[in-house]
Amino acid sequence: MPRSTQTDLAVLAALSIQPMTGYALRDAIRLHLGGFWSESFGQIYPALARLRDEGLVAAGEGERSGSSLHSLTPSGRARLVELMREPPTSSPPRNGMLLRLFFGSVLGAAACRELVADARAQAVAMLEALAVARRETEAEPTDLPQRPYWLMTISAGEHSARAAIAWADETLESLATLPG
């Protein structure tokens, strides 16, 4: 049984918004953190079991039989604050698109154009998804304490996506001048 503080942090943090089942937890992470985080069932369920054993989350009765609503206990909240204070660790980068482009002379300019065009399309799709998220978040009551923070992470995605689009346009122009 792995004891990933990364997963613990995400799970405890999500439960700090509201009690959830493991299933809903994964949906919530995909929906709200999808741009910069991910967890799979294979991580979430063992983590919940462990956090339950440690008394950091409490499992109440869910609406369906067999399902359990997990909520933060006081010591769970304390642990959450503790984990939040740890310096963020960034996973080592692995960008397959840029790796291929760096060795683009092996692949040829045409294939590289496709690579960059795909990346551009992904960034455009991301920007559209973020526009929806922004509208929904701006519709939240202004006194919701999470609201300004949610908007900041949305803005991070927007900046990143716009930069990706600008880079792709510039790069597609450069690639157009290359043979192959």
Next chain:
Amino acid sequence: MPRSTQTDLAVLAALSIQPMTGYALRDAIRLHLGGFWSESFGQIYPALARLRDEGLVAAGEGERSGSSLHSLTPSGRARLVELMREPPTSSPPRNGMLLRLFFGSVLGAAACRELVADARAQAVAMLEALAVARRETEAEPTDLPQRPYWLMTISAGEHSARAAIAWADETLESLATLPG
């Protein structure tokens, strides 16, 4: 023994530039691909051994006793092209800074300001490193086939870093208006 096509791709691609020892391979990846790729010794050496067994790389005598210069064989180059053509897979995102910021109301505005300021400083450092890389790459002979591709990946880093700085400045302003 893992058979990571990701690592194979990076190793074969790097050897396509010039023959190297495993040690030099890791240095080259850190220096030239550091912004978007990483490999550790624990990946590189087993990968080289396997690629040697498969006849994709040949091990010649290195300058020192016991060291071996690895170079691409013809079938190694074929395999490289094959791997390059596969669609790039992006590793699931895990941005610890944005995760903490999303749940910033748990942490408080002051700690969040620190988080964002650190991210800004990192982006500035990245931009400086990229300026050096750009100067060095622009000094390469213009008929070097890799040159335009190297400049494109450098530009990707520059766009991304500038976007991170702009976002950080905007976000630090927002955070300044928040209590705590």
Next chain:
DNA sequence: TCCGTCATGTAAATGGTTACATGATTCG
């Protein structure tokens, strides 16, 4: 001679995904 760097490798632990097995509930 001793230290730093070059160099190769292995073992253990960790982190994570994927696929699978199982069953309840809801809705058409």
Next chain:
DNA sequence: CGAATCATGTAACCATTTACATGACGGA
């Protein structure tokens, strides 16, 4: 009833880092 979705969990596999062990070579 049958299909889709909600829900929990496990097992196998894959990927990756870290720490360690070992030793050659060059220069102060």
